[in-house]
Amino acid sequence: MEDQYVRVTFPTRRKxxxxxxxxxxxxxxxxxxxxxxxxxLGEPPDxxxxxxxxxxTGTIPGEPMVIAFQPLAADPGEG
Numbered sequence: 351m352e353d354q355y356v357r358v359t360f361p362t363r364r365k366x367x368x369x370x371x372x373x374x375x376x377x378x379x380x381x382x383x384x385x386x387x388x389x390x391l392g393e394p395p396d397x398x399x400x401x402x403x404x405x406x407t408g409t410i411p412g413e414p415m416v417i418a419f420q421p422l423a424a425d426p427g428e429g
Contacts, residue, residue, distance in 0.1 A: 353381045354406045355414035361421060364391045379414045382406055389417055396422050 360376040374380030390401040
């Protein structure tokens with residue numbers, strides 16, 4: 351298997367979970383093996399989407415695959 355390069359983006363630093371294992375941190379490039387992986391940011395689940403299943407292939411160190419998560423919008427009915 352070839353090494354691939356991924357950068358998971360989020361406005362703050364969060365631990366990135368890949369295939370249910372802590373693998374790296376948001377906004378930093380890290381390596382994975384080629385293949386389909388499931389990404390999420392763990393607890394608290396205050397982000398969207400809840401998880402992403404992505405085929406990671408065809409990357410190089412200077413051009414990682416970018417996987418983006420966003421904060422959940424505040425519920426205007428709260429407060």
